[in-house]
Amino acid sequence: MARAFLFVLDSVGIGGAPDASKFDDAGANTLAHIAERCANGEADRKGLRRGPLNIPNLAALGLYGAVEIATGEKPAFLQSTQPITGFYGAAAEQSSGKDTPSGHWEIAGVPVLFDWGYFPETEPAFARALTDAIIKEAQLPGYLGGTHASGTDIIRDFGEEHIRSGKPIFYTSADSVIQIAAHEKAFGLTRLYALCETVYRHVEPLNIGRVIARPFVGDTKEDFSRTANRRDFAIPPHEPTLLDRLSERGSQVIAVGKIGDIFAHRGITETRKAAGNMAMFDTALDAMADAEDGGLVFANFVDFDMLFGHRRDVPGYAASLEEFDRRLPEALALLEAGDMLLLTADHGCDPTWKGTDHTRECVPILACGPGFRSGPIGFRHSFADIGETVGEHLGLACGPHGTSFLKLVAPNA
Numbered sequence: 001m002a003r004a005f006l007f008v009l010d011s012v013g014i015g016g017a018p019d020a021s022k023f024d025d026a027g028a029n030t031l032a033h034i035a036e037r038c039a040n041g042e043a044d045r046k047g048l049r050r051g052p053l054n055i056p057n058l059a060a061l062g063l064y065g066a067v068e069i070a071t072g073e074k075p076a077f078l079q080s081t082q083p084i085t086g087f088y089g090a091a092a093e094q095s096s097g098k099d100t101p102s103g104h105w106e107i108a109g110v111p112v113l114f115d116w117g118y119f120p121e122t123e124p125a126f127a128r129a130l131t132d133a134i135i136k137e138a139q140l141p142g143y144l145g146g147t148h149a150s151g152t153d154i155i156r157d158f159g160e161e162h163i164r165s166g167k168p169i170f171y172t173s174a175d176s177v178i179q180i181a182a183h184e185k186a187f188g189l190t191r192l193y194a195l196c197e198t199v200y201r202h203v204e205p206l207n208i209g210r211v212i213a214r215p216f217v218g219d220t221k222e223d224f225s226r227t228a229n230r231r232d233f234a235i236p237p238h239e240p241t242l243l244d245r246l247s248e249r250g251s252q253v254i255a256v257g258k259i260g261d262i263f264a265h266r267g268i269t270e271t272r273k274a275a276g277n278m279a280m281f282d283t284a285l286d287a288m289a290d291a292e293d294g295g296l297v298f299a300n301f302v303d304f305d306m307l308f309g310h311r312r313d314v315p316g317y318a319a320s321l322e323e324f325d326r327r328l329p330e331a332l333a334l335l336e337a338g339d340m341l342l343l344t345a346d347h348g349c350d351p352t353w354k355g356t357d358h359t360r361e362c363v364p365i366l367a368c369g370p371g372f373r374s375g376p377i378g379f380r381h382s383f384a385d386i387g388e389t390v391g392e393h394l395g396l397a398c399g400p401h402g403t404s405f406l407k408l409v410a411p412n413a
Contacts, residue, residue, distance in 0.1 A: 001150070004337045004390045005096040005288055005297045005331070008104065008259075011305035013348020013361025014063075015071035017092045020360045025098075025348075028359035030309065032067060032075055033352040034321070036315045039077035045315035052077065053318055053323040057332075061343070062376070063365040069379050086368035087409040089377035089386060093347070095310025097256035098360045099175040101209050101234060103346025104262045104300075108241035109387030109399045116176030117207035121148050125172050130202060143180075144405040147170045150310060151214055155181050156221045162187070168195060174357040176209035184215045189229055198231040210234045210261075217324050228275030232261030240318070242387040243267030245396055246295045252295035254287045256280060259298045275298050277320060277348075281327045288334045294394055300346075309349025310356050335369055340393050342367040344386055381404065 013030040020026045035053040037043040044050040055063070059080040068074045069215040070090035095102035095112040102112040109329035120127040120380035131143060142165070149171040158169045169181040178199055182192040186345075192213050200211040211233040243253050244267035253269045254339040257280050259373060260271040274283040283297040291297050301324065308317035335341055348361030365377065365386060379387075384402025 001296075002394055003291045003293065003295055003336075003340070004394055005284075005291070005339070006105065006107070006299070006339045006386075006390060007284065007331075007341070008098075008298075008300045008342045009343060009345050010300055010302045011309040011347060011349035011358065012345040012364070013320070013350065013359060014067045014090060014345075015362050017362050019092075023098060024358040025353070025360040028350040028353050028361055029067075029071065030317075030346055030350040030361060031063070031364075032071070032078060033350055034314055034318050035077045036075065037352065038216050043315045043318045047321075048315055049319040049322060054322050056329040057081060057082070057325045058321075058343075058366065060084065061086035062256055062370060062374075063364055063366055065376055065400045066090045066364035069376060070364075082106060082296050082324050084374050085198050086366055087372060087374055087377050088367075089365040089405070090362045091344070091365055091380040091383050092362050092390040093360070094382045094384070097176065098347045098358045099177075099209060100346055101262055103363075103383065104259070105237050105241060106383035107114035107344060107386050108237075108243055108263070108298075108344065108385045109238050109391065109401055110239045110241050111382060111401055112238075112389055113385055114238075114330070117172070117203075118180075119148075126170065130387045131170070134199055134202055135344070137202075140167065140195075141165060142167045145171045146375045148172055148174070151179060151181065151226065154309065155214075155224050157217065159183070159218070159221055159224045165192065169263055176207070177212060178203060178208060178210075179212045179214050181214040182233065184217050184227060184229065189215055193231060193244050196231065196233050199243045204235065206371065207235075228273070230258070232258060232378065234261055234264045236266050239400075241267055242391050242396075243296070243398070245391065245399065246294075246394065249294075249396070252292045252310055254291065254295070254297045255298035256284045256297060258302055259300050262300070277301045277324060277325070281324070281330075284335065285330055288331065294396065296390065300332055300335075302407050305349050305358075309351055309358075310358060312351045312353075314351045314404070332368070340367060340369040340372065340390070342390065344383070346383075369411070373409045373411070375409075377405045377408050
């Protein structure tokens, strides 16, 4: 049996990419800066966590060695005496951006070498002709926001007015995206999705990567909260991905979390969703148990990025890493002969960095499975190497991008 389980720890970067200075991110390091704050006692929070970052299972897979490969440094607060049980390395992104689709598509073997369309940091960020056309077609009374903003902040600022007026909240970020927040009951979830489909048609010619529906509930700004009914309306990948190649062969591809949305539901045989990293972990474990020979389970754990990276919440990020680490042995226990579990990330989102956007960082490659050799695999110059390795493990012919490192770790290599 050959199965693959690919877990993306959304935004868990491990040090500035070689081209980080182009993105004004030289010096960013999501994991190391979190660990440093923990070691200094700056990430203690009563009732949440305290003390040094405690992630022994990720460390045993080689996470700290991956940081050293990415940065050339071995900080005192990222040390472990545990024997290494997996193979590990670091990868840099070829794609032009540091956004979610680019990172995931490249992980799946398709770098994004073109430039997405973006909205300027002006007020409003959206051209009048664009919003007038959307308002007319969707029969809206208008819209609120229209700027670069944090999703939680803009819902707090405009949520009550949105409920009174019926005007949806539009906003964007450094990513190629329009996000639309609306109240699930006052505005309606079905109506929000229909609006996002309308907006998607208008921004597709602008090469905007995604329109994201951001439903929320609550009565006042003190209790507004986003729900698990987020939906991404995304441009499909421009070339066949690992997912396409597997599904076309007749293999099972189970997407867990927002993976289906990121790939515009192309190349996926089944989608499973859940709210929160721990519910997502439960869902991923169920998918692992259901996976067939030759199949792939592709899961995204979004809370690291959405709840803690963008909100620049160091203690929350640290606690979430520790929570994930405690669950990791459950996934390892499900591995059978021929299985590969591979953990990586799609970009960084350093919670100690300026602003609230993603950071251009290298990502870890941590993997294991019965019979695979442990130890370093070095530095990879494209996330596409991950997809090629998974593809070779599952018996696919080589794709056009990336280089498999399977021969470095395969049994009897």
